[in-house]
Amino acid sequence: MTKKKLTQNPLFLPLVCVVLVLAVNVVYDIAQGNAFYDFFRITMQASASGEQLLSGRLVTILNRGSEVAILAIGMTLVVSASAGTDISVGSVMSLCASFCCMLGAGFGVSAVNDPSEFAMPLIVGLIGALVMGCVCGAFNGALVAYLNIQPMVATLILWSAARAIGLLLCNNLIVYVRVPQYQVFGGYIGFMPTPIIIAAICIVVVSLVLKHTAMGMYIQSVGINKKASRIAGLNSKRIIFMCYLLCGLCAGIAGIVNSSRISSADANNIGLNMELDAILAVALGGNSLGGGKFNLAGSIIGAYTIQAITTTMYNLGVSSAVAPVFKAVVVIVIVVIQAPPVKAWVRKHAASRSTGKEAAHA
Amino acid sequence: MKPANAVKKRKQINGNTLLLLITIVLFFVLYAGGCLVYGGKGFTNLQTFLNILISNAGLICVACGMTCVMLTGGIDISVGSLVALDCMLLAYGMGEWHMSAPVMCLIVLVVGLIFGLVQGYCVGYLEIQPFIVSMAGMFFARGMTAVISTAQLSITKETNAAFYGWANWRLNLPFGGVPNRKGVLIMPYIRVGVIIALLVLVVIFLVLRYTKFGRSLYAVGGSEQSAAMMGLNVKKTKLKAYVLSSFLCSIGGICYCLNTQAASVSQATGMEMDAIASAVIGGTLLTGGVGNVIGTLFGVLINGTIASIVQFNGKLASSWPNILTAALLCFFIVLQSVFAFLKEKKK
Numbered sequence: 001m002t003k004k005k006l007t008q009n010p011l012f013l014p015l016v017c018v019v020l021v022l023a024v025n026v027v028y029d030i031a032q033g034n035a036f037y038d039f040f041r042i043t044m045q046a047s048a049s050g051e052q053l054l055s056g057r058l059v060t061i062l063n064r065g066s067e068v069a070i071l072a073i074g075m076t077l078v079v080s081a082s083a084g085t086d087i088s089v090g091s092v093m094s095l096c097a098s099f100c101c102m103l104g105a106g107f108g109v110s111a112v113n114d115p116s117e118f119a120m121p122l123i124v125g126l127i128g129a130l131v132m133g134c135v136c137g138a139f140n141g142a143l144v145a146y147l148n149i150q151p152m153v154a155t156l157i158l159w160s161a162a163r164a165i166g167l168l169l170c171n172n173l174i175v176y177v178r179v180p181q182y183q184v185f186g187g188y189i190g191f192m193p194t195p196i197i198i199a200a201i202c203i204v205v206v207s208l209v210l211k212h213t214a215m216g217m218y219i220q221s222v223g224i225n226k227k228a229s230r231i232a233g234l235n236s237k238r239i240i241f242m243c244y245l246l247c248g249l250c251a252g253i254a255g256i257v258n259s260s261r262i263s264s265a266d267a268n269n270i271g272l273n274m275e276l277d278a279i280l281a282v283a284l285g286g287n288s289l290g291g292g293k294f295n296l297a298g299s300i301i302g303a304y305t306i307q308a309i310t311t312t313m314y315n316l317g318v319s320s321a322v323a324p325v326f327k328a329v330v331v332i333v334i335v336v337i338q339a340p341p342v343k344a345w346v347r348k349h350a351a352s353r354s355t356g357k358e359a360a361h362a
Numbered sequence: 363m364k365p366a367n368a369v370k371k372r373k374q375i376n377g378n379t380l381l382l383l384i385t386i387v388l389f390f391v392l393y394a395g396g397c398l399v400y401g402g403k404g405f406t407n408l409q410t411f412l413n414i415l416i417s418n419a420g421l422i423c424v425a426c427g428m429t430c431v432m433l434t435g436g437i438d439i440s441v442g443s444l445v446a447l448d449c450m451l452l453a454y455g456m457g458e459w460h461m462s463a464p465v466m467c468l469i470v471l472v473v474g475l476i477f478g479l480v481q482g483y484c485v486g487y488l489e490i491q492p493f494i495v496s497m498a499g500m501f502f503a504r505g506m507t508a509v510i511s512t513a514q515l516s517i518t519k520e521t522n523a524a525f526y527g528w529a530n531w532r533l534n535l536p537f538g539g540v541p542n543r544k545g546v547l548i549m550p551y552i553r554v555g556v557i558i559a560l561l562v563l564v565v566i567f568l569v570l571r572y573t574k575f576g577r578s579l580y581a582v583g584g585s586e587q588s589a590a591m592m593g594l595n596v597k598k599t600k601l602k603a604y605v606l607s608s609f610l611c612s613i614g615g616i617c618y619c620l621n622t623q624a625a626s627v628s629q630a631t632g633m634e635m636d637a638i639a640s641a642v643i644g645g646t647l648l649t650g651g652v653g654n655v656i657g658t659l660f661g662v663l664i665n666g667t668i669a670s671i672v673q674f675n676g677k678l679a680s681s682w683p684n685i686l687t688a689a690l691l692c693f694f695i696v697l698q699s700v701f702a703f704l705k706e707k708k709k
Contacts, residue, residue: 023596143692143696149699157695158688237601273501325501326505329502
C-alpha cells in the first residue's frame with residue numbers, strides 16, 4: 001500500500017530520474033578510479049584572478065542549469081494554463097540577448113571592451129531585454145488567448161522569427177561585451193555563481209506569488225476547463241495571456257544570463273534547443289503536458305536533472321551535436337508513459353493482477 | 363433546402379476559398395513586384411521562375427506531406443531534420459560506404475517510412491500530441507545526422523558518378539529562350555527534382571481528391587468523432603498520414619540533395635517552418651479538414667519568390683526571408699482565426 005502511494009506522489013518521477021543520474025555519475029567515478037563521492041564534492045578554488053570561488057560538479061550543474069530552471073518556471077505555467085507549450089523560448093532568449101547587447105553597444109558595433117564605450121547605460125539594455133521578452137510573450141499570449149490559435153503553432157512564428165530578428169540586430173555578427181558589470185550576471189558574486197542566485201530569486205518570487213495569491217489556483221482551473229472557469233467568473237483569456245507574458249519574461253532573464261555567461265550576443269547559438277530542455281523539464285517534473293494541475297517544484301527538479309543528464313553526457317564523451325538524440329528518446333519515453341492508452345493498459349494490468357482471474361471478466 | 367438554393371450557396375465565396383484566392387493574388391503581386399523592380403537584372407526571364415521551382419523542389423514534396431498531416435489536424439515539425447538526415451545518409455553512404463545511388467535512395471525512402479511509422483504510431487495509437495512527438499523526432503533526426511558525421515560533405519563526380527549525373531541533368535524547354543551576350547539562344551531548363559516534385563504534387567492531388575484514403579483524411583480532420591461514428595478507422599488514418607508525410611519528406615530529401623549536392627548537420631534548418639508556412643498560406647486550416655495541395659504549391663512559390671527577391675536585391679541580410687515568411691504565416695493564421703470567428707458568429 002505504501003509502495004503504491006509512493007509511486008503516485010507527483011515528485012516520484014523527477015526524483016527517480018535524479019537518483020538514476022546520480023547513480024550513473026557515481027558508477028562513472030568508480031570506473032574512472034576516483035572516489036565515489038567525487039561527484040558531490042564542493043570545494044573552494046582560487047580563480048585566475050585569485051578570488052575564492054565555489055567549485056565542484058554539483059555546483060557546475062546548478063550553475064549551468066539556471067537558464068533551464070528559469071525557463072521551466074514560465075513553461076510550467078504555460079503548459080498548465082493552455083495545454084500547449086511555448087516553443088519560442090529559445091529564440092526569444094536569443095533575441096533578448098541580442099537586443100540587450102545591441103542597446104548597450106550601439107547598433108553596428110561588434111565589440112565593447114570598456115564601460116566607457118557603451119552607447120547607452122547597461123541598465124537600459126537590461127530593462128530593454130526584459131521588455132522585449134515581455135513583448136514576445138505578449139505576442140504569443142495574444143495569439144493564443146484572444147485569437148484561439150493552437151499554442152504551438154502560434155509560438156512557431158516567433159520560434160522562427162525571433163532568432164532571425166536577433167541575427168538582423170547583430171548584423172549576423174557575434175557581438176562581444178567584455179565588461180565586468182555585464183559579465184557578473186553569468187559570473188560570480190563573491191563566491192556564489194550569480195546564475196544560481198538569479199534562478200533562486202525567480203523561483204522564490206514565483207512560488208510565493210503562487211502560494212499567497214489565488215493565481216496558482218486560477219491557472220490550474222483554466223487549464224482543467226477553460227469554459228467552466230469563465231462561467232465561474234474567471235477571466236480565462238487574461239490568465240492565459242499572463243502566463244505567456246511571464247514565460248516571455250523568463251525567457252528574457254534566461255537570455256541575459258546566457259549571453260552574460262559567454263559575454264557576447266551569439267544570436268545563432270544562444271538558447272539553441274533550449275525549448276526542448278524546458279519542455280522536457282516540465283514533463284520530467286511529473287506535470288501532464290495536457291494542462292491542468294501543475295507542480296512547480298517538480299519542474300525545477302526536472303530542469304536540474306536535465307542539466308545533470310547533459311553534463312553527464314559530456315563527461316561520458318558524447319558530443320553536443322549528438323546529445324539531442326538521447327534527450328529526444330527521453331522525451332518520447334516520458335510522454336509514452338503519460339499517454340492515456342498506456343496508462344489505461346497499465347491500470348488494467350495492475351487490476352487484473354491484484355484481484356485475480358475473476359476480475360478479468362469485468 | 364431547395365436545390366436552387368443549394369446551387370446559389372455553392373457559388374458564394376466562403377472564407378476558405380477566399381484564403382486561397384488571397385494567396386494566388388499575393389503570389390502574382392509579389393512576382394509582378396519583383397519583375398518591376400528587378401526586371402533589369404533578369405527577374406522577368408522564365409528561368410528565374412524555373413529556378414524558384416528547382417531550388418524548392420524538395421520543399422514542394424515536403425509541403426505536400428505536411429498538408430496531408432495538417433488535414434488530419436496534426437503537425438509534423440520533424441521534416442527539416444529528416445531532410446538533413448536524408449542528405450547526410452545519401453552523401454555519407456555514397457562517399458564512405460561506396461553504395462550505388464539507387465540503393466542509397468531506397469535506403470533513404472525506407473528510413474522515411476520507418477520514421478513515419480514510429481511517429482504515426484505515437485500520434486495515432488498512443489494519442490500523444492503530434493507536436494511533442496514530431497519535436498522529439500526533429501531532435502532525434504538532427505542528432506542522428508550528427509552521429510553519422512559532423513563534417514561538411516559534398517557529392518562530387520568522384521563520390522558517385524550516377525548521382526552526380528542525375529543532379530546535373532537538365533531538361534531544356536522548347537520555348538522561352540533568351541539570347542545571352544554572345545547572341546546564343548539559351549533555353550530555359552528544369553532539373554530532375556522538379557519533375558519528381560511535380561509528379562508528387564499531381565499524385566497527392568489525385569489521392570486527396572479521389573481515393574478513399576484522401577477523403578478520410580479530410581473526414582478525420584473535420585471531426586474526429588463524426589469520422590469514427592461513420593466507421594472510419596481514425597487511428598489508422600492518422601498513422602497513414604504520418605507515414606505518408608515522412609515518406610514524401612524522404613523523396614523531398616532526395617530532391618533537396620540533388621539540388622544542393624551536399625550534406626551537413628545544419629542543413630535544411632527551418633525547413634519545417636517553410637513547409638508549414640506554405641501549407642497555411644495555401645489555405646490549409648491548422649485545425650484540419652480544409653486545404654489542398656494546389657494552395658500549398660502557391661505557398662511554396664510565394665516563399666521562393668520572397669527568397670529570390672532578397673537574392674536579387676543582394677544587400678538584404680540573409681535572415682529577411684525567415685522574418686518575412688514568419689510574418690506572412692502570422693498574417694494568414696490571424697486571417698484564419700478571424701474567418702473561424704465570423705463563421706461561429708453566423709451560426
